[in-house]
Amino acid sequence: MLAVHREQLEALDMDAEVKVFATQAEMVTLRAALNHLRDHPHQPSAPITICSDSQSALATLREGPASQKTLLGAAIWTELAALAGPSRRIHLQWVPSHCGADENERADQIAKEATALPQAAVPVDVATAHRAAARLARDRTIAAWPEGWYRTLMENRLPPPAATGDRSSAVDVHQLRAGHCLLQADWSELDAAQSITDKWDRFLAVWDPIMNHYMPLKTIKLKHRPSPWMEDEAVKEAMAARDLARADRDCTPCEETREEYRVRRNAVKMAINRACSSFYETSFRNSRSKTWKDIRRFLVSSSNCLVSCTDYCKQG
Template sequence: MLLEMRGSALYSCDPPWLGHCGGITFRVDLSVATRRSDPPAVRREAALQAIAELPHPDVTIWSDGSARGGTEQGGAGAPIQFHHLNREETVRAPAGAVCSSLRAELTAMREAFAAVAGLEDGGLASTKSVRLLTDSRSGLQLLGRGPANQTMALAAEVWRLLITLAENGTETVLQWVPGHAGLDGNETADRLAGEATAGDQDSAPIDLSSARAAVTRHVRELSRQRATAAHPHPGPTPGHDSLARWGSVTLSQLRTGTSPLTRDTLHKYGLAADDECPACGEPDSAAHLLTDCPAYEAARRRRWGVDPRLVDVLGGPATKVVTFIEDVGRTEPPLDPPAPPPP
């Protein structure tokens, strides 16, 4: 028995990479590509060209978010131009005491779209096109995944507002523009977001991704502090580059704990029988020579005062270290005296 096989009609839809859904369009690039290293004037010109290519809207929104260190004290702001109503508004809102940069950006979009969706007295019905301009490419890429693929409650809220506008017959375009490129709207949004960081942060909820980012940053900072405490690394010594070769080499060796002017280095390489300081008999090292040896207290105090820290000595003027070494007579490796000749 032969069965007639008929092909099933395939479901037809726009592929996800087009980034739009029913009157909602996401544009994460400019028609003229730019790099972050390009001069602001170049990036500004490219952004203005991309904006000019868009249809003139009834509403223009510039949104921006701010979070201190990318993890706390979030703020969101947006100037809104209602061209068809001949008026302007500004919105600003705290985004949370624990807040990622992405959350702050999405908060700005939510507040701006809520202001448009909340228009009264026929204002919403007459709004047929909205243009949002933001420097958050990551925010647009997240939203561009579609309403069903949002894992952040805040992103889902933005989508609910976008769908509300779409059901009103409003076409919405979300366009990425480069930040810090001298765009007036972007700079105004940045200022509003900064002002919003001083608002009541307790009213803003904390989402899991922001909390995770804050914990990750805190752990990374703790690790850095522990590593620094275990292995101090002072900053460049002022005047190091102007020293003569001997002084420059000597200072570098003292900073790295490999100076042949201290007995611990000589002993480590088998060039001395012990690591005792030739001046006081205590274990010798760069720290002992520069900050601890009582035999050199007077010369040390003249340069760095009482009980200086090694990080301050090696991080201070280079000439002080070199002249100290010269004054205390430690310019040559303190080798063991030669063995007496055999009888």
């Protein structure tokens, strides 16, 4: 960066990030120029002209201090406000690059020489970080794309959207492209099997690994255990009456409505207890073995909730 004062040139050294964008580099330079002017006041009332060949940087600053979306833009406007005064004008002038202006050519030469100097980090704005994260995610997605005919065809390009209208069909198209579709599985051993038992075993040998890899089973914790007796009509009627009593209590809070709500709430508990007892009494009369299965299923939680796809298919 060059500072010009009374036909005297002064080269200012500043660190810059190697991978910084062109617009961000110009913004960093503008901020450094304003910092230099603030730290080296020659004539407090003299007008200031800052020349830059970056139209994008000047257009960003032209939007005003309230419209800045980066820390650099806000910092530059803070410096401009600190330097400006009633008798001082600050003018940011665009100068075409490589137009023959000696100062501009000299600044470009110094910038090229500065690329070999030690570098320091520059503040990264949110938009730049978002674009960098998007590029990184895109590159990783392409790198993780499985080998196959579609990757050979697309090379390093992302697949286009599926032409079908509904989401289910689009998922099928993308799975077929990525080689994750069951249509591309090797079913030759299934076709070669002679007996029904062998066909079933070889089907599971293909099906089970695919399901466990792409749709693995996960352990989930239910908020409430199943309670079949909650479908009893008496329980539903008691709960409806309780809800009405709660609404009356909330609309007209008094001792009478609160007492009515307590009565209806206790009636729900009694109805649930009666329905639960009736459920297990009926189950015990019909089948004792099923009763114990229901007790383990509805009243006792199991520590192992996972079954393999093969076990599930065999049970079915």
